[in-house]
Amino acid sequence: MVASDKAGLSAPRRALVELVQERNFGRVEHLPVRGGEPVLDPPPRVVREVKLGGENDPRPERALANFRLKRQWVELFELFDAVGDGTVDVLEFKNGLPFKALVADPAR
Template identity: 60%
Template sequence: MSTHKSALSTPRQRLIELLQRLNFGRVEHLRVRAGEPVLDPPPATVREHKFAGENGPRPEAGRPDVVLKAQHLDLMALLDAIGNGTVTVLTVKHGLPFSAEVPG
């Protein structure tokens, strides 16, 4: 798998951008079809507000050719493994996927 966001499918790019805009929080009930995130309709998001902390979007949000981190690649592998299903909760820290809860 390529290590640049621009090499990802459009739905995967949109998911990365969603995580970067969220920065801290979680994505709930993210549907996955054929290994691709379904963002229409958008999944529920819950933003974590950090007092006297970093609350805006990540500086790289919206940049077209961001180098993917190991966490992004792990998330893409998880989507591939799910195939068709749901990520119940995707926790986001510093704009990166931190952990995921998936059914059984």
């Protein structure tokens, strides 16, 4: 069962939430997942999208110790649990929330 708030997350999941909220728009490339947990050491490649004339600051909730997770986070962490050990090739995020994940599945 995936935690419903930030404080209930494991340290790696909490770090990923904070990384995405810090960048706000962009993508994480080749994110390893081990035992259902994102691996951030060494840091994955993060490509930040800069919105010209738009809002590029970190999300304000990044500084909060706790808040209720939006559905996108819960679904992403459920995906990590399903992947177990693997790689998320691309994790795209918008407005500090996961938007789309590309995961290669083995051919059967």
